[in-house]
Amino acid sequence: MEGQVATFLASALLVLGLGTLLSRRNLIWKLLGLNVASGGAALFLxxxxxxxxxxPPILGWGPGPAxxxxxxxLVLTAIVIHFATLALSLVYVIFLTEHRHTQDVPKLEREEGG
Amino acid sequence: MRRGAWLATLTLGGLIGWATTGLFPRPPLPPWEAVTSQWGARNAVAAVVLGARLYDTLLEVLVFSMALVGVRWALRPLPQTEGRPPVAESPLLERAADVLLPAIGVFGVYLAASGHLGPGGGFPAGAILGSGLLLLALARGIRALARELPQPLLSRLEYGGLAALIVLGGGSLTLGWRGAWLLVLANLLILAKVSTGAWVVLEHFAAHRGEV
Amino acid sequence: MSYALAGVMGYFLAGAGGLLWPRAQRWLSALALLGGLGALLAWAPHFPPTPVGGGSWGITLAGDQLALGFWALTLLFHGMALGEEWRRSGPFLALMTLLLGTCLALPLSQDLFNLFVCLELTSLLSFLLVGYESKPAAIWASLKYLILTTVGMILYLVGVGLVYGELGTLSLAELRGGTWQWNGSLAVGVGLLAAGAATKGGVFLFAFWLPPAHGRAPHTISALLSGLVVKMGLITLVRLAAVFPLSGVLVGLGVVTGVGGLIYALWERDLKLFLAYHTMSQLGYMLLGFGAGALLGGTAYALAHGLFKALLFVAAGKAIAAGGSRRIDELSGRLSLSTSLALGLGTAAIVGLPPLAGFAAKGILGGSLPGWGKWTLFGLGVGTAASFAKLIPLLVPGPPGRAWRGEWPLALGLLAAGGWGLSHVPSLLSPVAWGQALGVVALGGGFYLGLRRFHPPLPRWTLDRACLAILMGGLAISLGLLFA
Amino acid sequence: MTTLVLSLLALGLALFALRQRRLLWGVVGVGAHSLALAGVYLSLAAPDVALAEAAIGFGLVTFVYLLALRRAGRLVVAATPTYPLLYQEGERVAGLEWEILKKLAQRLHRDLEVLWVPREEIPRLLAAEEADLAAGGFLPAQSETLPLSRPLVPTRLVEVRVRPGPLGAVAGDRAADALPRGGRRFEDEEALLAALARGGLGGALVDLLRFRDWHLRGKLPEVELSQFPEELSFHFAVAPGEEEAILPALEELLDEMERSGALEDLLRRYLG
Known part of the structure; x- marks a missing residue:
């Protein structure tokens, strides 16, 4: 029952995060959406x-199934990887903000080309 | 476009949600106790992360290190902000830092070293240690502290930890090394790597910080 | 297998050491190359090697022909990259060594999650190397790459969850041997896995990060990315297809990628972007081969493409440096003889002129495809020749310039692979086959003359559209597998 | 049960965070969401993951986001100087609208920049996306197509009579559209005032605020006034390309200022 609830939460977080990624124009908002979506994927697992x-699956932590x-x-690994990509992308956002004075994706697309 | 985007994500989410319904109720777990003790651990997650899948962990540490290299490299051409520290300097905070610094250090090392027995492990311990140290360092003026810290030592700790971890992972995978010592050593190496890494990331971000 | 793993670890150690002692990085990198060669020579004779790992929770690693081929390609690329970038400052060579090490590690992996981690490592290193020169256009390309592949990898992770939840294992080797039931959850999971791998593997509709990233990177990195790294996603797809019923999906993606990439390449004026779109189109060939079950054909094409595309990118980088422009029509007459020669050799190989590797690979691929596959191949070949006809004015050499450095391992590889292919497939030596190849090129030239003045408005793939395309593509594959 | 409650909390926090307008609130909200997610992990018997999520997903990630928040680009305002809405005082810019714009820029993480232009230039600048906002006594009739904020300051058209003769108005103003037959349009207000002083013009059709400005600056002799019943008001206008980014933030800001009484204070301070 808890597992099923959590998988539904995970799907909802995926929808919310990816939807935000697609519908916001500002880069940091997009990354926030990506952040929530990757949290959803981790929760799913x-x-x-x-x-x-x-x-918890630790020996000696009480009876019952683990x-x-x-x-x-796997999720431990995935969380770290997501942090790493996030840190790198934020650095790139800082770089673009300093050089192009905008975080607006359509403007950046117009300036840098597809 | 926007409506289409929400529709697509909703459909995808619905599909995933539907797909999970076929997975419940979950089948019973295969026995795991014996394998865990075979790796010299009590925490099965640690046995997987640092034992059976040390290779994955090694690659993950590499990913983390590469992000750090990227942070350093990409911020290099940008000007640094000098001036007021993000946290107001106050004598009280400085005293608190003196008291809390050793405590956080001990806690981090304990969390890492006992990771194979209970919840913990090198990664969260490193993150706590690195960010805790930085928070406290902010009270003292981070630029001054960063200048005092010997950079070569930091990078030696970081990349040396990485290299040692690669040797450990290779040995475990090809020569079949296993045992509690392997897990403790791996956790401590990850702690060294991640705490210096977290420090470096946060310090670089703070040096180029924006408006907060 | 242990030898192979030792080779991989040698690369990682050399990379970490290079970051620690930046001055030693080029020698460490060269040492890693030697170690890799040694490892290849040690494990190749005992073929196929015994898998290692596995068991409860463990990672299964195994070598096969695909891995062997990609090892050879990676080592050749390493030679090329060292020749080109020997004097580069900063952590460039250390990062490149790590990237090449990951490209050695990934083909050995038979584990769903290990593939994920390897893919993430290649992605992260590629982001760094694409944006290495800190130019805003390259940083933007890199960021786009980053966001889109992260979306793909999130889908992949969910797919891992579904497959593990259903089957209780992550090991593809175990699944290939075992018995299990195909059902709805599994179909959705495998669809998401395929979508994630396709995003990384440069498949049209999934990978619109590819043209800007490959077009804006430093030229050695463009060569590496196009020739080698993008195929890591493809290998993942092949590994999945070996277990799950994905051949229809691969063929579909192959046709779409081949045609889609070609349409964009036909009218592209920027030299490096043109080559980048062409990479997409060529990936279609490989997908077609792998989808039709022609493992050898697909692998041969992947290797040959790696060689000539890398040669083209290296030459294009030098052409742009010498000519001071990225536009094809402005570069004519400004290139040195050696650059023109490299461009000419690469072009001859990509359009399939005998006796180069492109011709041999097309022959091997075509021989293993059914009738419709041969016709698709023919059509794509004509299109390729038509789009490459643009480069003919560049083949006229201008003032003298620098000599070959990184080109020679690639050119030698092209000739050697061509020779090997021809000697192993006797039917390729017939005059009919040679005549056919020339015919395709001539037909393509004719098409170019006809299409030159026609400029269709092609949709631009902004970040949002590309992202939506990934989600829709994942949805489509999942639904397709569900109702197939 | 705990899982259900914590799940709802995590979902609610994510919804809250991602629907915010201010980036800072978004970051803080996502941080809180991560913490709730760590709770969900704990309730799913995954203490290791919970610890990692709390230390990395909550701690490091929030920290990095906060340090990365910065002013991204500029908010360019195209305006005609209009006392007391938006005007220059030596080097400084001041005025009622300026106070609001400063708050808006802070909220959007942008630097504020004013482009002083004649009134009729404004719609073109906005359409060409050379400016993001129009201010300085912008009346809705100046353009039918631009997205507008809510009415900011009410005003009316007044007819100023000095002597018998034709009426004049400043081109681009609402007043210019309402000119009766035989009226003359002037390129800017200085030209109109000059014409009035020369005696070639009988009077002017202007909005109340401009009239007040003239009066305060002593530009007008004794005049006869008649007001039109039509209610008008000044707005901000937004460039079509920026509608999605700026307009909601602006409306939200105005809402908040209205609720807290700050808007009323401003009106009292600048308009008396």
């Missing part, structure tokens, strides 16, 4: 690793 009434450790491990 964790939610699929969950089992009803599960406990959650699947593999998706959790």
């Amino acid at each position: 964790v939610a699929l690793g969950h089992r009803p009434q599960a406990r 959650a699947d450790p593999l998706p959790q491990a």
Whole structure:
């Protein structure tokens, strides 16, 4: 039940994030959308690793079934990767802001060409 | 265009949501306790991240390092902002920094070193250590502190940690190294790498900071 | 396999060492190249090597012909890049070594998530290298690349989740051997995986980051990206298609990519952008081959394309530096003899003139395709020749300039691969085959003369449109797999 | 149950953050959303992921965003000097509209720049996207096509009579459209005033605010006034290409200023 709720949340976050990415014009807003969407993708994996009434997959942490450790491990990796790409893209946004004095995507497209 | 965009994302989200309904209820988990202890861990996630999939983690650390190289390289031609620190300097904050610095250091190292036993690990520990140090450094004036810190030492710590991790990953993958020592060592190396990395990113961003 | 892994680790170590000691980076990079060559010679004879890893949670790594081919190509590229960039300052060579190391690592991977991490690493390094010279146009191209591939990779990650949730494993090797049921969730998941890989792999409609990124990068990097890195996404697609029923999707994408890229290339005036659009079109050939199950044909074409496209990009970079313009019509008569020669050799190879590698690869690919595939190939060949006819005025040499550096490993590779192909496929030595190849080129030239004055308005692919195209494409593949 | 509550919280925070107009609120909102997401991870028995999300997704990411926020580009305002809405005082720019524009620029993370131009130039500049906003007593009738803000300051047309004779008006003004038969248009207000002083003109048709300006500057002798019943008001106009980016932020700002009483204060201070 919790897992299913969380997968629905993950889908909603994907929609929200990607929709924001597509409908905003400012680069930082687009990146915020991307941020939310990647959070959704991560949550999606964790939610699929969950089992009803599960406990953390650590030895000695109580009885009962444990959650699947593999998706959790993947998500750890994915979170770091998303942070890395975000930091790099923000640096590029700073660079463009300093040189082109705008963060508006249509303006940048007009100046730099497709 | 905008309406079409929302429609497309909604359809996609709906499709994904529909696809998950076929996955519930989830099948039982294959046994994991034995494999975890085989890697010398109690935390199964640590056994996966630092043991079975150390190769992935190694590539991930490389991704992280490359982002840092990019931050340094791309900000290089831009002018730096001198002047007022983002956080107001005050004697109280400085005293607080003196008290909190060692505490954060100990906490970070503990979190990393015990990552194979419970929740923790090098990455979050490095992030906490790096950003905590920076927050406190802001109180003292970050430019001054950055000048005092020996840059060669930082980069040696960063790339040396990376190189050691590559050796560790290669050894684990080809020679079958395993055991608790491997996990602790890997976590500490990641801690060194990520905390210096987080420091470097934040310091560079702060040096070129915008209006906040 | 351990040898291969040691070779990869050698590249990573050389890269990390190069970042630590910037002065030593070129020697470390050269050392990595030697190590890679040694590793290739060590693992190639024991073919196919025993897979390593796997087990519970582990990563399966295995070598096959595809990996072997890409290893050879990567090492050749390394030689070319070292020749071109030996004197470059900053962390350039260290980053390039890491990029090449990732290109060695990815073809070995048989694990869905490991492929994801490798793809992300190639992406990140490409972003850095595209924007390396800190020019606003290149930084914008890089940022566009970054955002679009991140969208693709988010879809891929969701796909990983769905496939893992359904099948309980990430290992493609395990799935290929095992028995499992194809169902709706899996179809959506595989569709998203394919969309993510297609975004990275330069497929038309998915990858409109490609022309600006490949067109604005420093020329060695353009060569690397077009010749090698973009095919990492393609390898991912091939790995997926080996397990899941994706051949129809690949063929469809192949035709769309081949034709779409060609249409943009036909009317493009900017030399590097023109080559970049052509990369898209050529990726269509490979997709067609892989989709039709012709692994050898597709691989051969991928390798040959790597060689001639890299040669063209290196020559184009020098032409633009010498001519002071990016426009094809303004460069005529300003290039040195060596640059003209390199451009001419690359053009001859890409349009499939014998006895170069392009001709041999087209022959091998065509031989393994069914009838409709041969006709598609023919049409694409005519279009390629028509679009490359624009470059003929550039072949007239102007004032003398610098001699060849990075070109020679590529040119030698082109000739050697051509010779190897011809000697292995005897039917290619017949005069009929040679006549056909010349006929296609002549037909293409005729088309060029007819189309020269005609300029259709082609839609521009802004960031938002390109992004929407990825989502719609992912949706289309998923729905297609669901209802197929 | 905890999962459900935390999920709703995370979704709500993401919705809140991504619907904001101010980037700063967006960043803070996404940070809070990350924290809620960490809670969801904890409730899904993934403490490692929760820790990583809190340390990286919440901590580092928010930090980096905050440090990267900066003034992106300029907000170019095309305006005709109109006392007391927008005018120059030596080197400085001042006025009621200026106070609002300064707040808007801060909210949009842009630097403010004023382009002083004659009134009839304004629609062209906006259409060509050489300016983002029009201000300085902009009346809606000056262009039918430009997107407009809400009415800012109410005004009316007045007829100023000095002697019998034809009426004049400044070209581009609403008044110019309302000129009766035989009226004359003038390129700018200085030309109109000169014509009035020379005696070739019987009077002028202007809006109340301009009349007040003339009066204060002592440009007019004793005059006879008659007001038209038509209600008019000054607006800001926005360049069509920027409608989506600027107009909502402007409306939101005006809303807030109205609610807090800041707008009323401004009106009282500048218009008495």
